[in-house]
Amino acid sequence: MQKQVEYAEAIKTKYPEQVVIAIAKDKDGKANPVTLGWTMIVSGAPPMMAIAVAKKHYSIQTIRHSKCFTIAFPSAQMADAALFFGSRSGRDVDKFAEFECETAPANEIDSVLLADAVANFECTLHSEAEAGDHIIFVGKVVCSHTNTEPKKRLYTVGPGHKLGSAS
């Protein structure tokens, strides 16, 4: 049976929620990673993925500048990196300089991959749309990569940025 509640209460039932790290270069060529929980696949053929990025985030500028971005699925071992990339702003710091996280150049776009991620998807920017306090960026996947070792994906498993695996 259902009971009406405040949205803030109801949305606590969303966990576990997948985590991705989106990466785009800014106008100075600095690759800027940001941790996001709001993401989905949006097309099968051609393959496309979407992310929702808070309007105040520096990543808005980096994605608009680059017109491309990487979507990485961090592994369950990458919780510390995900927390760091999600809690600092690329306006103030060079996140990859401050937090050790191995990267590799992307093949088809001007971005980087996360070497230890479960998978990386290189996306060209297809479109953007405004939605409340976020911008939805839709990317077309032009190149895909997986880890040579089997890894579990990282999830937010409960309120307060509690991270872990989900299976």
Place this chain on the structure above:
Amino acid sequence: MQKQVEYAEAIKTKYPEQVVIAIAKDKDGKANPVTLGWTMIVSGAPPMMAIAVAKKHYSIQTIRHSKCFTIAFPSAQMADAALFFGSRSGRDVDKFAEFECETAPANEIDSVLLADAVANFECTLHSEAEAGDHIIFVGKVVCSHTNTEPKKRLYTVGPGHKLGSAS
């Protein structure tokens, strides 16, 4: 270390993937549920959610007609309903007539809630955008509900529509 692979191979790393059931009424007033894995929250204030619906699906017409829809988080016990609602078309059948699944009227929109779901979110249609073979519908959450009993959310836990809980 990363290796380049086909997208179809890389995307197999996405599991577990959340499942929602979106419901909208058609022009005859028939509530039509569809099971979707491609969904995300897109705004915190105001609360908004998005779903990606295949262009060929009847739900495209029902959502455009109603200009509103419910997003339900099915419980882990609702796997059979999720499979049924995801494998039949509302063009051919009245899914709620053919598969027993208790509903309740929505409060703020002309749609229904799933009584046994973990949570239900009533959405008014904010916008839509084309993305490859799908349409992204963005809804503004105008009323929220949770189950009076604690329930676990349903997830797709592996390829081939393998469903279960994820924590």
